[in-house]
Amino acid sequence: MNTVIAFIIIFGVLVFVHELGHLVFAKRAGILCREFAIGFGPKVFTFKKNETVYTIRLLPIGGFVRMAGEDPETIELKPGYHIGLLFNEAGEVNKVIVNNKDKYPDAKMLEVEHADLEKALVIKGYELNEEETLKEYKVSEEAYFVMDGQEIQNAPYNRQFGSKTLWQRTMAIFAGPMMNFILAFLIFAFLGIVQGYPVNDALIGELTSDGAAQAAGLQEGDKVLAIDETNVSSWEEVVGIIQQSPNEELNFSIERNGEILTIPITPKSDTFEGETRGIIGVYQPMEKSFWNTIPKAANETYFITGEIIKALGKMITGQFSIDMLSGPVGIYKSTEVVAESGIFLLMRWAAVLSINLGIINLLPIPALDGGRLMFFAAEAIRGKPVDRHKEGLVHFIGFALLMLLMLVVTWNDIQKFFL
Template sequence: MNTVIAFVLIFGALVFFHELGHLVLANRAGILCREFAIGFGPKILSFKRNETVYTIRLLPIGGFVKMAGEDPEVIEVKPGHNVGLLFNKEGKVEKIILNNKEKYPNARIVEVENVDLEHNMFISGYEHGEEDFIKRFDVSETSYFVVDGQEIQLAPYNRQFQSKKVGQRIAAIAAGPLMNFILAFVILVVLGFIQGAPVDDPRLGQLTADGAAKEAGLQENDVIQTIEGQSTSSWGEVVEIIRENPEKELTFEVERAGQILSYEVVPKSAKLGEETIGQIGAYNPVDKSFVSSFKYGFVETYTWAKEILIGFGKLITGQFSIEMLSGPVGIYDMTDQVAQSGTLNLLRWAALLSINLGIVNLLPLPALDGGRLLFLFIEALRGKPIDRQKEGIVHFIGFSLLMLLMLVVTWNDIQRLFL
């Protein structure tokens, strides 16, 4: 149960902050965001705040922000349609009822002759009982379609994704992956505050109870001056000397409280792959200052991002196979293993997953943020957008292939774990 809770919290946080990036930048650009969803499939929970419906859905494989105009609008009113109209206090249409009009006795029934719900915001037509002349009705920019009792807000062109400048659209799409990197950075900075950020000083950090350093009388924060007469100026030099001398007595000269003290230490042997190395049971020194923690968060985020990109490069060149990828099942299993090693390791794992999610979404593949950004960059270069219908087909095919890949990866995870 603890693993389930940890997985749900981590997954929810990663998707929440990713989609929050999209939502915030889209709202800032004036784009109508109809839905903010965590997960796909049937709705489990939903509520509305301002213009946006917030939902949690059944399948934990991602999330989305539904921006008006990013995809073609589903609902259309055309000449010849009969619609019911409800009006606000200013006399403008605030609700357009498309079916079940008998449930709205106060609605004025109109047979549409002409309509523009994007630019000029009006409907004109013949009102029921007055078919001799056409009436024009102004439509509010905050009006709603009513379909099967559900209200769906209209999106005037100035509230649609496509109406915004290319830079604004790029920012709204790129903000999702960027938030994942920011989240990972913040988590790692917090870990730096809690655990301390490693520093390269020749100073002993925490000592293990059964280590050679503790047995010899060394103490945490002892500054190592020399080992076997060889001066040391960094933790890397200390580690190198100890590793090269397993089971050999070494003379340590350390500074403690302004005094120089000498100790005989015998590093214990340990296996590192095929190599035998020496260890004294001492962790590297750490610094819990703000500057060190901030630097640690940046360096760790950069290092993990680079390693993940190298991994994707090896996948493309065939050095990694698709069988080595993990989907939700594999991530759940890894979360279970990490959760057993403690909360701090679980936080580190969340940061790694957040970086991975950010990078995956930036890949220039259809249906991912990177694919949408690619189309936007092409639009910026050529000075005009690519046909939306063609782009939609590309994204649909890409999404279908992505779901197929998810099924394959999930099946591989199940085989590794249960078969």
């Protein structure tokens, strides 16, 4: 149960932060965001705030921000339609009743002759049961359609995704992966402040309760001057001597509170990757410094990003097989292992997954953020956007292939862990 909770929380946070990046930058650009969703499929939980409906959906395989203009607007008023109109205090149409008009007795009934709800924001038509005089009504920029008892906000062209500058659209899409990298950096920074970052000084860090160092009397913070008369000045030197001396007594020359002590310790024998080595049950010393934590968190984010990119490079060159990929099942099993090691390792795992999510989404694959950015790059080069229908078809095919790949990877994970 703990693993399930940990997986849901990690997944939820990563997707939430990713989609929040899209939402914030889209709203800053003035784009109408109809829905902010975590997951896909049927809605489990929903509420509306301002213009946006926030939902949690059943299938935990991602999320989305539905922006006006990305999909064809669902309601179109054609000549001959009978509609009802409700007005605001300024005399502008603020609600267009599409059906079930008998539930709105105060609505002005109209037969549509012409409607432009994107640019001119006007509706022209003839009032029912009155003289046949064509009338024109100004539509509010915040007008709603009322259909089947639900209100759907109209999106004027200036509130649609396609109306924004190339830079604004690029940032609205790029902001999702960017937020994943920022989240990873913040997690590493938090861990650095709370736990500290490893340093290469010849100091004794935290001791394990069952280690040889604890039994011999070493204490956290002791400075190691020499081991068997071999001077040491770094943690790497200390570890190197210990690992080469399993079951051999070593005399540690220690400085503690200005006093020089000699403490004999016999490293226990341990096998790692088929090699026998000595261990004494001591962790690397950690440093807690806010100012040093910031660059170290940035370096750690950079390092892990590079390692993931290298792994992707191996996949492209054929050195990385599909069996090495993990889907939701594989990530769940890995989370189960990490969760047993404590909250801090679980947080570090979440940071790694966040970087991975950011990188994957930046790949130039249709249906992913990187695929959309690829089309924006083509627009910048050509000086005009790619045909929307062609781009939509490419993204649809890409999405279908991604779903197929996810099914294959998930089946491999199930066979690997459960069959």
